[in-house]
Amino acid sequence: MRKISLEKLDSLFAAISASQKLYLPVDTKAGAKFEAWEEGKTLSGALNTVRSAKDFFFPQMENMVDFKVQGKNIEVIDIREECEDFVIFGVRACDVKSFEILDRVFLAEPVDTYYKNRRDHGVIISMACTKPAETCFCGTFGIDATAPEGDIVCHKTEDALYLDAKTEKGEKLLASLNALTEETDDTAVEAQKAVTRERLAKLPLANLKTDAFGAGKTMEFFNDPMWKELSQSCLGCGTCTFVCPTCQCYDIKDFNTGNGVKRFRCWDSCMYSDFTKMAHGNIRLTQLERFRQRFMHKLVYYPTNNDGLFSCVGCGRCLSKCPIQMNIVKVMNALGGQNNG
Ligand code: SF4
Numbered sequence: 277m278r279k280i281s282l283e284k285l286d287s288l289f290a291a292i293s294a295s296q297k298l299y300l301p302v303d304t305k306a307g308a309k310f311e312a313w314e315e316g317k318t319l320s321g322a323l324n325t326v327r328s329a330k331d332f333f334f335p336q337m338e339n340m341v342d343f344k345v346q347g348k349n350i351e352v353i354d355i356r357e358e359c360e361d362f363v364i365f366g367v368r369a370c371d372v373k374s375f376e377i378l379d380r381v382f383l384a385e386p387v388d389t390y391y392k393n394r395r396d397h398g399v400i401i402s403m404a405c406t407k408p409a410e411t412c413f414c415g416t417f418g419i420d421a422t423a424p425e426g427d428i429v430c431h432k433t434e435d436a437l438y439l440d441a442k443t444e445k446g447e448k449l450l451a452s453l454n455a456l457t458e459e460t461d462d463t464a465v466e467a468q469k470a471v472t473r474e475r476l477a478k479l480p481l482a483n484l485k486t487d488a489f490g491a492g493k494t495m496e497f498f499n500d501p502m503w504k505e506l507s508q509s510c511l512g513c514g515t516c517t518f519v520c521p522t523c524q525c526y527d528i529k530d531f532n533t534g535n536g537v538k539r540f541r542c543w544d545s546c547m548y549s550d551f552t553k554m555a556h557g558n559i560r561l562t563q564l565e566r567f568r569q570r571f572m573h574k575l576v577y578y579p580t581n582n583d584g585l586f587s588c589v590g591c592g593r594c595l596s597k598c599p600i601q602m603n604i605v606k607v608m609n610a611l612g613g614q615n616n617g
């Protein structure tokens with residue numbers, strides 16, 4: 277494990293940025309947001325970013341391919357380029373776990389080469405949590421906020437940053453920073469973890485359980501009358517899906533340039549009324565069906581297809597952002613017979 281004084285953080289960021297783009301959470305008027313580091317930018321003290329880190333691998337909008345049209349000839353122009361190496365600093369345990377959930381979708385055959393390109397070139401430096409929020413429940417999904425995954429795992433104390441490489445990519449990057457850091461043991465980190473674990477145990481959602489949900493439970497929940505009540509006030513705004521680190525629905529849109537077509541992939545939301553609209557019509561006509569789809573996907577369908585893994589990481593974003601205060605915890609309580617406020 278290596279250590280650097282917090283006073284030298286700028287030197288650390290400058291050293292990483294010298295060889296590749298470094299992104300880190302910074303404070304903006306709209307909350308914490310990942311931005312490319314440059315001199316003068318300081319690391320946000322916020323627990324998490326408003327939008328998750330999934331944007332780095334699955335951006336909100338991307339140009340996938342172009343078509344040049346000349347009379348009856350259509351030329352396909354492959355605009356893909358090898359992505360440059362980049363580093364994302366300060367990713368929380370919940371968001372790091374979301375990458376595994378996205379990987380199982382985008383890296384399964386046939387592999388999504390756009391996503392893979394970015395995953396191959398990204399180095400993840402995670403940051404252990406010390407002051408979890410009341411909306412956090414990552415522990416429900418087996419995530420340890422004090423010990424995130426990542427290529428390098430960081431722990432920030434009052435006066436120092438501790439860095440521990442966990443993968444080959446991480447070891448390579450950390451070794452390149454040896455001149456700035458010093459070798460240390462994990463005494464301070466373990467002491468901090470113990471304090472944070474006490475805080476985590478006292479969180480309002482610390483006892484939220486997934487026992488009622490999981491693989492193969494479709495028929496137990498699909499026709500539950502609670503869906504009607506739960507979905508009644510949903511506005512279908514899609515906010516919950518856009519802030520969610522694990523939501524991965526998208527739409528393909530073509531833009532006519534006059535002499536060709538630019539094809540884009542854009543985030544979509546299963547909460548939208550036209551999401552399942554096809555040539556023959558729409559298979560989900562009501563908000564009840566759309567609402568049910570989102571939560572059944574996270575709690576039943578995804579685990580059914582992915583060895584029991586849930587596709588929620590308990591980041592709490594949907595708890596704080598939904599305009600009608602509806603969220604996955606309320607759904608789990610209502611359907612799973614729990615009581616977590
Ligand atoms: S469903 Fe809500 S709590 Fe779960 S990962 Fe998505 S935004 Fe976070």
Ligand code: SF4
Nearest residue numbers: 510511513514516598
């Ligand atoms: S659950 Fe909330 S955030 Fe999600 S679509 Fe409905 S109103 Fe919007």
